[in-house]
Amino acid sequence: MNINLISDTVTKPTKGMLAAMMNTEVGDDVFKADPTINQLQEKAAQMFGTEDALFFPSGTMANQTAIKLHTQPGDKIFCDKWAHVFNFEGGGAAFNSGVSSHLIDGERGMFTSEQLAYAASGGIDIHSPYSRLVCIENTTNKGGGACWDFKELKKIKQICTDNELALHLDGARLFNALVAKHETPKQYGELFDTISICLSKGLGAPVGSILLGTKSDMTKALRIRKLFGGAMRQAGYLAAAAIYALDNHVERLTEDHRRAKTIGKTLESCSFIKTVEPIETNIVIFYVNDSIDEIEFVNKMAQKNIHFISMGDGKLRMVTHLDFTEEMLDKLISELHKF
Numbered sequence: 001m002n003i004n005l006i007s008d009t010v011t012k013p014t015k016g017m018l019a020a021m022m023n024t025e026v027g028d029d030v031f032k033a034d035p036t037i038n039q040l041q042e043k044a045a046q047m048f049g050t051e052d053a054l055f056f057p058s059g060t061m062a063n064q065t066a067i068k069l070h071t072q073p074g075d076k077i078f079c080d081k082w083a084h085v086f087n088f089e090g091g092g093a094a095f096n097s098g099v100s101s102h103l104i105d106g107e108r109g110m111f112t113s114e115q116l117a118y119a120a121s122g123g124i125d126i127h128s129p130y131s132r133l134v135c136i137e138n139t140t141n142k143g144g145g146a147c148w149d150f151k152e153l154k155k156i157k158q159i160c161t162d163n164e165l166a167l168h169l170d171g172a173r174l175f176n177a178l179v180a181k182h183e184t185p186k187q188y189g190e191l192f193d194t195i196s197i198c199l200s201k202g203l204g205a206p207v208g209s210i211l212l213g214t215k216s217d218m219t220k221a222l223r224i225r226k227l228f229g230g231a232m233r234q235a236g237y238l239a240a241a242a243i244y245a246l247d248n249h250v251e252r253l254t255e256d257h258r259r260a261k262t263i264g265k266t267l268e269s270c271s272f273i274k275t276v277e278p279i280e281t282n283i284v285i286f287y288v289n290d291s292i293d294e295i296e297f298v299n300k301m302a303q304k305n306i307h308f309i310s311m312g313d314g315k316l317r318m319v320t321h322l323d324f325t326e327e328m329l330d331k332l333i334s335e336l337h338k339f
């Protein structure tokens, strides 16, 4: 048995998903003639109550397109210091959009409305870049799957309105937050100007993300996607997997969350573990005791076919997902107790 907890992106399509892919109708999406892509985009827009939605090959491209459509070169965006758009997209905001990033010093990837209000204050003069966009990430990746408080998000929206800032949500794992906090897609659709969603993370599709927003923003996004090289032809095979994922793999995220919490409890009971960070969704971040070399620990567990990663600074990470079963959980628990 090979247990892979490196990320929730390691899943392979289920039989049901593969069957849905094989049996779908496709066409050339560059001519808007792929019925399955059109169906997915309509379905997603309806779920979130937005005017429109657009399919993307990756979450990075969806986020980068959002940044591009909200900004002009020389502008600046606000995001948390741990934000994926700043740390893990290859400097794309600067490269693709020519914007600088004003990093806010939040907690577990989340800042407060007061912090944003302070960062956005100061008015406009010839010395300062125009402030255009705020990027939120829910759940936070580097923050260990932490979920934002929706009341705080509403306050942040008000500050955006007061300061004429657009608000983008990097919702790569938004469905994990919705399921964990009993929130709805429509709540988020109402609050944000644009939202990106990954279908290839917890939802188990092989490829794909969606960007949601107004008709006019998605018209801009369509053009930017083309210039980024992301316009695809018979992409309906991928959209069929995405539709299947939205229909079948959302509610079951609670199982990933339960298993992550069980892993956390097990780790806390192990004498060689120093601390486990709070677990809200499917990401478990923990530290081994100073006397243990964490890379050696990762390698020893890998020899037992249990794989997870070091994030540097002694931080270790396990991520639960669709292909991580109850049987694997039992094996992981017994190997941790034996270590």
Ligand SMILES: *Cc1c(COP(=O)(O)O)cnc(C)c1O
Binding pocket: 057, 058, 059, 060, 061, 063, 084, 085, 137, 139, 140, 141, 170, 172, 173, 198, 200, 209
């Ligand atoms: C994975 C991820 C992305 C980007 O997804 P890719 O499809 O890998 O490009 C964006 N934001 C967050 C928070 C992520 O975890």
